[in-house]
Amino acid sequence: MNTMEEETRSRAKTQETAMADVKILVVDDERNIVDLVTAYLKKEDYQVLSAFDGESALQLARQHQPDLVILDIMLPRMDGLEVLSRLRRESDAYVIMLTAKTEEIDRVIGLSVGADDYVTKPFSPRELTARVRAALRRLRKANPPVDENAPHQVLQFGALRIDLDSRKVFIGELEPEFTMTEFDLLAVLAQNRGRVLSREQLLEKVWGYNYFGETRVVDVHVGHVRQKIGGDYISTVRGIGYRFESSPQ
Numbered sequence: 001m002n003t004m005e006e007e008t009r010s011r012a013k014t015q016e017t018a019m020a021d022v023k024i025l026v027v028d029d030e031r032n033i034v035d036l037v038t039a040y041l042k043k044e045d046y047q048v049l050s051a052f053d054g055e056s057a058l059q060l061a062r063q064h065q066p067d068l069v070i071l072d073i074m075l076p077r078m079d080g081l082e083v084l085s086r087l088r089r090e091s092d093a094y095v096i097m098l099t100a101k102t103e104e105i106d107r108v109i110g111l112s113v114g115a116d117d118y119v120t121k122p123f124s125p126r127e128l129t130a131r132v133r134a135a136l137r138r139l140r141k142a143n144p145p146v147d148e149n150a151p152h153q154v155l156q157f158g159a160l161r162i163d164l165d166s167r168k169v170f171i172g173e174l175e176p177e178f179t180m181t182e183f184d185l186l187a188v189l190a191q192n193r194g195r196v197l198s199r200e201q202l203l204e205k206v207w208g209y210n211y212f213g214e215t216r217v218v219d220v221h222v223g224h225v226r227q228k229i230g231g232d233y234i235s236t237v238r239g240i241g242y243r244f245e246s247s248p249q
Helices: 003-021 031-043 054-064 080-088 105-109 125-142 180-191 199-207 216-229
Strands: 023-027 047-051 068-072 094-100 117-121 154-157 160-163 168-171 196-198 234-237 241-244
Touching: 023 031, 023 054, 031 047, 031 125, 047 054, 054 068, 054 080, 068 080, 068 125, 080 094, 094 125, 117 125, 125 180, 125 199, 154 180, 160 180, 168 216, 180 199, 180 216, 180 241, 196 199, 199 216, 199 241, 216 234
Parallel strands: 023 047, 023 068, 068 094, 094 117
Antiparallel strands: 154 160, 160 168, 196 241, 234 241
16 A cells, blocks of 8 residues: 555544544434434434433533534423523534524524524525534634644734634723634634625635525624624625725724
8 A cells, every 4th residue: 555545544534533523412302303414414423412302402412512513493491592592601512503484583593692503494404414514624623733833813903803823802901702603704804804705705714615595694693793893893895795894984
């Protein structure tokens, strides 16, 4: 076996091991949905936990510390928003909400609870699996090996300081808390300051998947970021997307 073949097999084995270490919690009171999603995720070699009500979901999340949670909003014994609100106090797990098309997306995402993404029912299991893969790539990218010799990356805009290495944001002496998705969105906009980025571009750059026909999640998270840094840093370009201003308007 030549060196290139050995390296290819080694990378494949490392990737398989990494996938086997990923824990995903699937929460829905419809057992057929849980079974379907679980089957697709297990094909990807993820560890899958399942719960059918809110209280059980919270207990499993505390016990097993999943990397990602797929969470239905309508649950018995504690709805999905309450589960997410409590989960956010003690976990940075990536959360994809499942919701019916008739529900208000602003309420589903929740300015105070911090879901990262959502999928409306009925949904394609392949699409959901693609979003899971994209989310896990982001999680690995957000936690790279530490290179102590690399220059520290900090973006400064007046009182606003974005530390790309520690993934922290400071406004003067204040340090507001950001979810992974909020930080990634702010970082992408700030690194492209002065340029207009469409909602579709932001979906691809931040969420890591191609356009599936719904960009509302971008608008909601821009709203989250604006609330935390002040609304003047990010301008809306009507009909296109958003632009980060080097100096607040």
